Amino acid sequence: MKYISTRGKAPALSFGDVLLAGLANDGGLYVPETLPHYSKDEIASWASLSYQELAFKVMWPFVEGDIPAEEFKSMIEEAYAGFNHESIAPMVQVGNNEWVLELFRGPTLAFKDFALQLLGRLMDYVLAKRNEKLVIMGATSGDTGSAAIEGCRHSEHLSIFILHPYQRVSEVQRRQMTTVIDDNVFNVAVKGNFDDCQGMVKSSFADQSFLKGAKLGAVNSINWARIMAQIVYYFSSALAVGGPHRNVSFSVPTGNFGDIFAGYLAKKMGLPVDQLVVATNQNDILHRVIAENDMSRQALNVTLSPSMDIMVSSNFERLLFDAHGRNGAEIDDLMARFNKGDVSLNDQAWSFVKENFDSYKVDDKRTCEVITEVHDSAQYLLDPHTAIGLEAARQCWKDKSVPMITLATAHPVKFPEAVEKAGCDLPNLPEHMKDLFEREESYSVLDNELTQVQSFVAERI
Numbered sequence: 001m002k003y004i005s006t007r008g009k010a011p012a013l014s015f016g017d018v019l020l021a022g023l024a025n026d027g028g029l030y031v032p033e034t035l036p037h038y039s040k041d042e043i044a045s046w047a048s049l050s051y052q053e054l055a056f057k058v059m060w061p062f063v064e065g066d067i068p069a070e071e072f073k074s075m076i077e078e079a080y081a082g083f084n085h086e087s088i089a090p091m092v093q094v095g096n097n098e099w100v101l102e103l104f105r106g107p108t109l110a111f112k113d114f115a116l117q118l119l120g121r122l123m124d125y126v127l128a129k130r131n132e133k134l135v136i137m138g139a140t141s142g143d144t145g146s147a148a149i150e151g152c153r154h155s156e157h158l159s160i161f162i163l164h165p166y167q168r169v170s171e172v173q174r175r176q177m178t179t180v181i182d183d184n185v186f187n188v189a190v191k192g193n194f195d196d197c198q199g200m201v202k203s204s205f206a207d208q209s210f211l212k213g214a215k216l217g218a219v220n221s222i223n224w225a226r227i228m229a230q231i232v233y234y235f236s237s238a239l240a241v242g243g244p245h246r247n248v249s250f251s252v253p254t255g256n257f258g259d260i261f262a263g264y265l266a267k268k269m270g271l272p273v274d275q276l277v278v279a280t281n282q283n284d285i286l287h288r289v290i291a292e293n294d295m296s297r298q299a300l301n302v303t304l305s306p307s308m309d310i311m312v313s314s315n316f317e318r319l320l321f322d323a324h325g326r327n328g329a330e331i332d333d334l335m336a337r338f339n340k341g342d343v344s345l346n347d348q349a350w351s352f353v354k355e356n357f358d359s360y361k362v363d364d365k366r367t368c369e370v371i372t373e374v375h376d377s378a379q380y381l382l383d384p385h386t387a388i389g390l391e392a393a394r395q396c397w398k399d400k401s402v403p404m405i406t407l408a409t410a411h412p413v414k415f416p417e418a419v420e421k422a423g424c425d426l427p428n429l430p431e432h433m434k435d436l437f438e439r440e441e442s443y444s445v446l447d448n449e450l451t452q453v454q455s456f457v458a459e460r461i
């Protein structure tokens, strides 16, 4: 499989190259040149597979040629061995034809484990083959950092530096990162805010000379391998409710547009999907573009669903590429227009987006109400991101005979503020995290200065 850039100027690359490169050198994102397509009968024949076997079926065409089949199978086995439910992505019914897909059964209790558990292992394999090392640098306001650290901690060819804002992440989130004590894991608390951390990571990618020849790698969702791993659970959940011989719909709590883009790909690969619902919080740029063709940037709101507090969704460019007939030059132009302040798509591109997606926006007040309502009606506790997904599903659902699956992106224990505001009791930490508050921590506190952070990294690789 070859991968091409959404801006059309960077060279086409193999899976291994795309995995290590992250962003294309023309500023675009990599997408597969073609997609495999499956008939309903073929998809139906996967119904008896385990999650891991299905994962191999779905992902194999994307990695073939770069990763040997047996190696890939064992990576998948290892990636999902640390999940605490045997079906890996279990489904819970919360209403008539209404399902929640629990994607928080991994080590850090958010759906990001699905991709990041695999990503670390894939990178390690490719780096070992090439006899190279890679330095991962990332900024986090919570979920991504811990999932990336858990995914990379066992990799011999990776070292990982995660920057978080000092005293501005919750204790559970901090401890999920800082209690991972491994030689290649470095937690840095920067005396600044999340934007300062992210700014340092961006500057470091732009000028890597401080690394004296070492290379930086990305673990955020611009990395194609993350999207690839997320396609699998659209197939597994559809099969669980009678697909592919009946349509299913999905509602996805959305921030960077990575997770829902994987659903769109599943549909293009042949899965009969009726609706794909983009659920947003008050940071609603995606809802505005789908509903009104308005892509204007607005000030970032801090909400009870922090993992969706994103102003510009980087993966949306992958969809825009399809919406413009996969013409890279047009995307290059469009991005230049956006930077000059233009905020709308042409009619044809907007129609394409509207044909493929529905959308709905949910504010904090309604988020808490939904948590309370579902706790009462179904005795099920939603996290705030999932509550937004479920409300959007209910508002956008066109045909109630089609099963509606809401992706549950995090465990409620990670977001105590929303759970308490909804008047519900906070659940206990899952078994594997019971002693989180007793574990030894290790992190370094640095000033909000790029040179200090970069020397810290350079001295430790």
Ligand SMILES: *Cc1c(COP(=O)(O)O)cnc(C)c1O
Pocket (backbone or CB within 6 Å): 110, 111, 112, 143, 144, 221, 253, 254, 255, 256, 257, 258, 259, 260, 307, 308, 385, 409, 410
């Ligand atoms: C990352 C995250 C999201 C948003 O996912 P995207 O792929 O960025 O759209 C939603 N919910 C939770 C809990 C997350 O951690």
